[in-house]
Amino acid sequence: xxxxxxxxxxxxxxxxxxxxxxxxxxxxxxxxxxxxxxxxxxxxxxxxxxxxxxxxxxxxxxxxxxxxxxxxxxxxxxxxxxxxxxxxxxxxxxxxxxxxxxxxxxxxxxxxxxxxxxxxxxxxxxxxxxxxxxxxxxxxxxxxxxxxxxxxxxxxxxxxxxxxxxxxxxxxxxxxxxxxxxxxxxxxxxxxxxxxxxxxxxxxxxxxxxxxxxxxxxxxxxxxxxxxxxxxxxxxxxxxxxxxxxxxxxxxxxxxxxxxxxxxxxxxxxxxxxxxxxxxxxxxxxxxxxxxxxxxxxxxxxxxxxxxxxxxxxxxxxxxxxxxxxxxxxxxxxxxxxxxxxxxxxxxxxxxxxxxxxxxxxxxxxxxxxxxxxxxxxxxxxxxxxxxxxxxxxxxxxxx
Numbered sequence: 001x002x003x004x005x006x007x008x009x010x011x012x013x014x015x016x017x018x019x020x021x022x023x024x025x026x027x028x029x030x031x032x033x034x035x036x037x038x039x040x041x042x043x044x045x046x047x048x049x050x051x052x053x054x055x056x057x058x059x060x061x062x063x064x065x066x067x068x069x070x071x072x073x074x075x076x077x078x079x080x081x082x083x084x085x086x087x088x089x090x091x092x093x094x095x096x097x098x099x100x101x102x103x104x105x106x107x108x109x110x111x112x113x114x115x116x117x118x119x120x121x122x123x124x125x126x127x128x129x130x131x132x133x134x135x136x137x138x139x140x141x142x143x144x145x146x147x148x149x150x151x152x153x154x155x156x157x158x159x160x161x162x163x164x165x166x167x168x169x170x171x172x173x174x175x176x177x178x179x180x181x182x183x184x185x186x187x188x189x190x191x192x193x194x195x196x197x198x199x200x201x202x203x204x205x206x207x208x209x210x211x212x213x214x215x216x217x218x219x220x221x222x223x224x225x226x227x228x229x230x231x232x233x234x235x236x237x238x239x240x241x242x243x244x245x246x247x248x249x250x251x252x253x254x255x256x257x258x259x260x261x262x263x264x265x266x267x268x269x270x271x272x273x274x275x276x277x278x279x280x281x282x283x284x285x286x287x288x289x290x291x292x293x294x295x296x297x298x299x300x301x302x303x304x305x306x307x308x309x310x311x312x313x314x315x316x317x318x319x320x321x322x323x324x325x326x327x328x329x330x331x332x333x334x335x336x337x338x339x340x341x342x343x344x345x346x347x348x349x350x351x352x353x354x355x356x357x358x359x360x361x362x363x364x365x366x367x368x369x370x371x372x373x374x375x376x377x378x379x380x381x382x383x384x385x386x387x388x389x390x391x392x393x394x395x396x397x398x399x400x
Contacts, residue, residue, distance in 0.1 A: 012038075013048055014098040015173065017126070017166040019138040020045075027149055035163035040137060049102025049137055050090055054081040055109045056124045057117060057344055058323060078323050080344045081110065083125070085199040087134035088180070092188055092210040099134030101125075105141040119144050119158035120393065123165050124344065127394045130169045130176050131327070131340045161369070165394070168368035175338055175366075175396055178329040182209035182217065183315045183357060184305050187229040187243070189213045194231050197298050204302040207315040207328045216242045221250035221286065226308045228254040230295045234263040248284030252308050256291040264288060312381060318388075319353040328356050336360065336400040343393050352388040360384045360399040367395055 021039040024032055032039065059079040083101055090099040103109045111117065122140060129136035140148075147155035169176070186201060186208045188194035201208045209224075211217050213232045216239055217224065227246045229235070235243060240263055247253045255264045269281040269288060281288045289308065295301050306314060316326040316339065323345030329338045337358050363375040363386050375397065378385040388395060 013100050049100045051102050053083045053103030055111045057121050084128040084132035085202045087132035088210045089195050092212050101129050101136045105139040123162045128342050165368040174332040180209040181315045181328045182224045184226045185209045187213045189232045200298040200302045205316050205326050219246045219249035226252045230256040247286035250285035254289045256294045315357050317355045321352045339397040341395045347392050349390040354388050355383045355385045362400045364398045
């Protein structure tokens with residue numbers, strides 16, 4: 001099918017639930033029609049869908065393991081494969097286009113023939129893309145397709161849940177099209193290096209806003225406390241001027257370009273202190289933090305950003321939530337905020353303590369599988385604290 005051009009095409013890819021036509025034969029078409037999904041061809045996806053991605057979930061965790069997570073030796077955290085960061089990365093680089101993920105359930109995405117994944121990992125793939133403000137073209141793991149063809153009861157139940165979640169996402173689309181709260185903002189370019197910096201920042205619940213290095217946001221020290229420009233190409237003169245203006249206005253600007261590539265150097269910089277791997281310079285009412293080498297450990301860098309922001313001013317802080325990623329965004333209403341939490345592990349039965357930046361008097365939990373639930377709120381300085389109940393794949397808390 002020849003793809004249509006223009007805005008109508010973007011609307012379809014932003015709002016419809018899409019599934020690859022090549023993975024649906026005549027026996028599965030009734031299920032697809034009942035769910036309300038639209039079949040799309042490979043031709044339609046060209047130039048629209050971003051093909052890179054890892055199958056989401058806990059890496060290396062078989063479907064029937066009786067645990068909630070698999071811990072890595074180095075970090076003692078579950079190794080989470082997530083793709084939500086790619087949506088925000090694409091939106092920062094191409095704000096006028098839909099951010100559509102189009103990776104398939106194959107070995108390129110980490111699904112080797114002997115790897116078993118839950119059927120509802122397809123739902124997770126859809127949820128994380130929508131939760132980040134984009135979309136995902138559904139692709140079905142081979143085993144799941146075979147179970148659906150056999151009309152397996154569990155597979156059909158998971159398919160029904162997928163359809164229910166898809167309808168819920170469409171009905172609540174406005175919740176997922178809001179900008180991230182920009183307390184920490186990362187500047188990115190089209191390289192995979194900056195995508196990975198964003199990935200680990202989201203993974204550690206830094207909840208960053210992303211912006212293109214070619215078009216940095218205007219200074220706003222009240223809301224943008226840290227602006228990081230690491231592992232990026234050198235900005236143009238106007239972008240460089242705007243980046244350093246953040247430090248002038250009172251924010252912390254983080255850079256890692258060294259030697260002749262140190263585009264951030266300025267005659268007004270005054271060295272104030274040194275650490276093993278970075279130097280601190282005063283500039284205007286703020287500072288520039290310059291690493292002596294290009295960032296190589298993006299995992300540690302995410303914690304450096306948290307330290308520079310300060311625990312008191314973090315956008316999101318979650319306790320005992322090793323398999324959950326939270327993103328704090330604006331609200332569709334003029335005031336308030338929205339906390340979006342995606343669970344990459346199995347269904348979580350216990351509560352999670354969460355704090356978000358901002359003082360609110362009301363918090364309402366929304367989930368695809370249940371009715372709205374009012375949560376108790378507590379003021380903690382400039383933050384609001386809640387207990388997030390157990391959840392399957394997605395929980396959305398609307399603060400007002």
